[in-house]
Amino acid sequence: MVSSQNVLKNPKEESFFENEFFSELKIFPNSYRNGIGTLKSGDHSKFRIFFFGKSENCDIRNLRFKPGRFVNVLFLFGFLGFVFPPSPIYTEVIPLESGAVEEKKKSFNEKKSQGDRTPTGFDEKNSSIFQEEKTQSSQTQTQSQSSQTQTQTQPSQTQTQSQNTTNANPISFTGKIIDWDVEKLTEYAVANNPLYLAEKQNMGIERGKVITASLYKNPVVQFQQQFIGVPGGGPSDPNFLGANRSQGGSMELAPGLYQDLDIYGVVSLRSKVAKKSFEAVWVEFDNFDRLFRLRLRQNYWAYLFLTNLVDYNKEFYENYSDLLELTKFRVEKGDISPLEFERLELERIQVEKFYRDALVRRQFVEKELRILSGIREAEGIFAFKTEMKFKSLEDLGLKLKETAPVNRPDIAALEERVKEKKLNIDLQRREALGYLQVGGEWRIKGNEHYAGVFATIPLPVNDRGQGKVLSAKEEYKKFELALEAKKREVNEEIEASKKELLAREELLAKYERIDLLQKNKQLEQKSRIAYVRGASDQVTFLQAEKNYLIVLRDYYEVLYLYYNAVEIYKAAVGKKTERD
Structure with missing residues (x-):
């Protein structure tokens, strides 16, 4: 098992942040060279942290948020992200080889003999496939046991189908068998054809x-409007859509209703x-x-x-x-x-x-x-x-x-x-x-x-x-x-x-x-x-x-x-x- 303590130490058993690379770092400005400081907590415990812009004598109670430095750090990470853009990680499905299966069996048997109960191995007797074969061969089991076994075999069947899909694409036919009599077939046809x-x-x-x-027939509504004034009707000024005495007097409105009987x-x-x-x-x-x-x-x-x-x-x-x-x-x-x-x-x-x-x-x-x-x-x-x-x-x-x-x-x-x-x-x-x-x-x-x-x-x-x-x-x-x-x-x-x-x-x-x-x-x-x-x-x-x-x-x-x-x-x- 690889721990985080081993990762943060170099081969000389020194802290990762105390090696020569960080101590002789020249690419940052002077204000950021001493980026490895010691933070002191209230119980006088010390731990080292990589912090830009702080000297080594830094007390955790005196930390202040400074907008200028925060903007510089944000700009730096943005520049690095532009130079090294992140790319998606594509998972690759590797088919399980026979040698790997045998190694898994051996490792699981060793762990089982030592009392390890971690369910990460492959147990042939406890596997769902073995349970399915055992269920098919046994003729005296009850209906509840068979239903439980079928429930356990569903993940294994899904894994088997995914492996077959990965390796090949066989054309499978999943149609059911129709063994109806003529009456049932006729009733199905008249209901679904x-x-x-x-x-x-x-x-x-x-x-x-x-x-x-x-x-x-629907009734008909009619509306008429007559005696609308038009130009040229007399010595008076023309009046469009209005009253003009030279055209017969006032306008006439005539709404009407018709119905076929x-x-x-x-x-x-x-x-x-x-x-x-x-x-x-x-x-x-x-x-x-x-x-x-x-x-x-x-x-x-x-x-x-x-x-x-x-x-x-x-x-x-x-x-x-x-x-x-x-x-x-x-x-x-x-x-x-x-x-x-x-x-x-x-x-x-x-x-x-x-x-x-x-x-x-x-x-x-x-x-x-x-x-x-x-x-x-x-x-x-x-x-x-x-x-x-x-x-x-x-x-x-x-x-x-x-x-x-x-x-x-x-x-x-x-x-x-x-x-x-x-x-x-x-x-x-x-x-x-x-x-x-x-x-x-x-x-x-x-x-x-x-x-x-x-x-x-x-x-x-x-x-x-x-x-x-x-x-x-x-x-x-x-x-x-x-x-x-x-x-x-x-x-x-x-x-x-x-x-x-x-x-x-x-x-x-x-x-x-x-x-x-x-x-x-x-x-x-x-x-x-x-x-x-x-x-x-x-x-x-x-x-x-x-x-x-x-x-x-x-x-x-x-x-x-x-x-x-x-x-x-x-x-x-x-x-x-x-x-x-």
Whole structure:
């Protein structure tokens, strides 16, 4: 440990301020040469101090503040600061070397053996990293101990991250695993997806139109000033903006108020039309919600199907690659001809193509699923745990034999549009009649005060809104026909989805009765055993492996189409959630 006493002494054990350098200092004026004085305190103790401008015989009680000397000292330090400007000190992070760590361990162990409890060393048993490993390996600790250990490991994790940042900048992915079912994913999408929320804003826009349609016209305030004097009005002197008798007498002030009155009920009818339009927009958004959920659910089941397809193709591709390596070894030994090896190599290229195609198809479906769900790749990785298993329509709560109630929002939206267009015909007739304008004026001219009222109304002689009325009638007929066409379309859509769903269910029920997957697995295992025992050749074994993969792919494809048909039927009858 370096003390301050050793610093203030030279190698000759003399005081630092009593060496030859300070005693022979010539660069200061005479009044500042004896800058090392002895200060005497009240208890007769002496201590030396470097003080400019004081002689050696200096008593601490006789010290006086002298402005001139203080200014000189301040000027001196300012000059030195200008010559040697201060510069910031930049800290350098030096990575800890292994040798330094070992020296720290040794020094800490020595201090610990001597009874030193200073926590400046590195104790492997007490370190947070060791506690974290001990917590992970132990399975019988309580929850409170594990939480305490995690609290202790936070500083060590911060230090480790800072060291990694200093040495390198690895790209790390911290997204969470998303293993939700289709219901949870749908609820998240309708609550957070900007695409869905943007469509929802249409209702707010239409609500503003309803408010605008229910407002009356504002009153108009008018002010007139007449009989203002101008030059050249007579033999008298001109008077600007003042009284001049040659111009008609005194000035006249005429404030007035006008108001348009709705005597034909235009505002009330226009408000009804706007409300019907708002109801139509509301139901149209409900229809958008139905289609949005349908697309999201379809892509969800497609992603599950393609994930299974990728897994099976990958397994088959890896097995084929291992078999190819084994065949290559047997070719080198002379057991198999090189022609057989080349045939297997070409077949492996085709197997790899199936595997890569499945990856690409899943990537496209994942893109659509992320767009619909609103979950970016940086926010989470899709790893759905939903198992694709066959469930009958009765288990799913669908009874196709009974007539299901149809609640199609697109039909309801067209019905609201038809009502709106019918009201719009009468609205166009009334708007062509115009408004009754009434008003009043108060005139002041000198000492005269008088009032007046008036009323104006347009006469529908030429323009009675014939063109707008005709357009409104044709638009009403158009929406009537569109409604009738939509009803027929929905009926056919429901019948088609019902037939498809029954056909898919019948096929899958047959697969379940014969236990297709189990039989396929047993045949695949038997073919492998036969090939290992030498009872079959390589061509038969590979054909059995292909058949096993084809059966799996066809089964899961039919299962995916079945769940896709379920979602189509639900959307056709207007069911959006499981509760419906």
